[in-house]
Amino acid sequence: MQPVASPFVASTPVSLSQRRAAAYHEAGHCVAAWRRNWTINHVTIVPDIDDDGLHRGGHISVGQNNxxxxxxxxxxxxxxxxQRKAAPRSKVRQAGSADVDAASRLARIHSLTPEAARSLLRFAEQEAKALVNLSWVHVDTIAHALFAQDVLSGDQAAGILDGIQQKQTGAWQPSPHPTREALAAYEVSRTSQNKQINRRDVAAAVLDASLRRTVTGEPLSxxxxxxxxxxxxxxxxxxxxxxxxxxxxxxxxSDQRQRMQWRRVSS
Structure with missing residues (x-):
């Protein structure tokens, strides 16, 4: 099972927008291969001609996994x-037609029914989209490097991606568990904040006391x-x-008496 070398259909001469779209296109392939621990030989956005005689904006060469x-x-x-995420207005359907055709062909070869092939293809599309979204920093960095240098060797690409991964791993540090004293202080603080009395609390207590006194006949003053x-x-x-x-x-x-006094004066 030979991974496809990502033909990118483009017109010549290649414009800056096409080079940018090609860079993200090949970067997506590059990061996907790196995530699978495949050997990356090289990746480029230099236009050339593929086996079918079509112009392509770049390609990637990776190790085979059967x-x-x-x-x-x-x-x-x-x-x-x-490419769709970075340059949605580029001709994704045309540029990725060879990729989609190759994926569809692989799905049909390894499926017993057309329905199974379609399900397998939908699964791969969702996984590819999720991989790109979750690894967008990696994709973006490789794309910028390709746009600047045109060609990256396998060691260069792997070095860039490994460096990003190390920085992300080093940036994450597990938070220490709080001590008992800290938990107790937090609980006291939370309790005191939640127990700030307001007028509604007092009015509810007054109402409860008044109802009880009405039933028992005690003074209501x-x-x-x-x-x-x-x-x-x-x-x-x-x-x-x-x-x-x-x-x-x-x-x-006191406030209630002032309101009642104002009402008597105004009336």
Whole structure:
């Protein structure tokens, strides 16, 4: 099973936009081969003529793997996937026609039914797209190198990709596990933040106390010390500080009286 050498159909002379599209096209193949640990001989965007007499904007030469059908399909379709992502207005369908035809031929050869071949091809297309998206830094770096140098040897391409991988691996450092003291401090901080009392909490406690006193026949005066004490106790059961509860209760009563006074004056 020989991986396809990525013919890229293009008109001559090749424009800058075509060279850029070809660079990303071949970079997609290059990264796919590198991900499969295949040997990369060289990759280029120098225009030449393929075996069918068609002009192509570049090609890649990789080592042969006769036992990796999914890898061959993904490698073949990674070029059009990278070109489509980088240069969606370029002629992806025309440029990648040989790749798609080769992938379709491989899928048909190794499938018993047309439905199975189509499913295998869809799988390879999705995997190639995912590989390009997840390895876009690698694809972009190889494409820029190709655009600048036209040709990369296998060692040059592998060196660039290995360097990117080492930087990404070194940049990731596992976060240390928090100590018990840090966890306890965080819990105290979270609890204190969640227990900031507001007017709604006080009003709910006042309502509960008023309903209980209505049923039992106890005084309902908001100035009654026993009423204040009951409200503070109810708020304390919910985890609120007693001093804050009492201050909030006093502010609530004072504000409510001011509103009632304003209503009487205005009426």
């Amino acid at each position: 036992h990796d059908l999914p890898g061959c399909l993904i490698f073949t379709l990674a070029g059009p996937a990278a 908001l100035d009654d010390p026993s009423m204040e004490s009951e409200v503070v106790i109810r708020l304390g059961l919910r985890g609120f500080d007693a001093d804050q509860s009492l201050a909030k209760y006093s502010n609530l009563i």
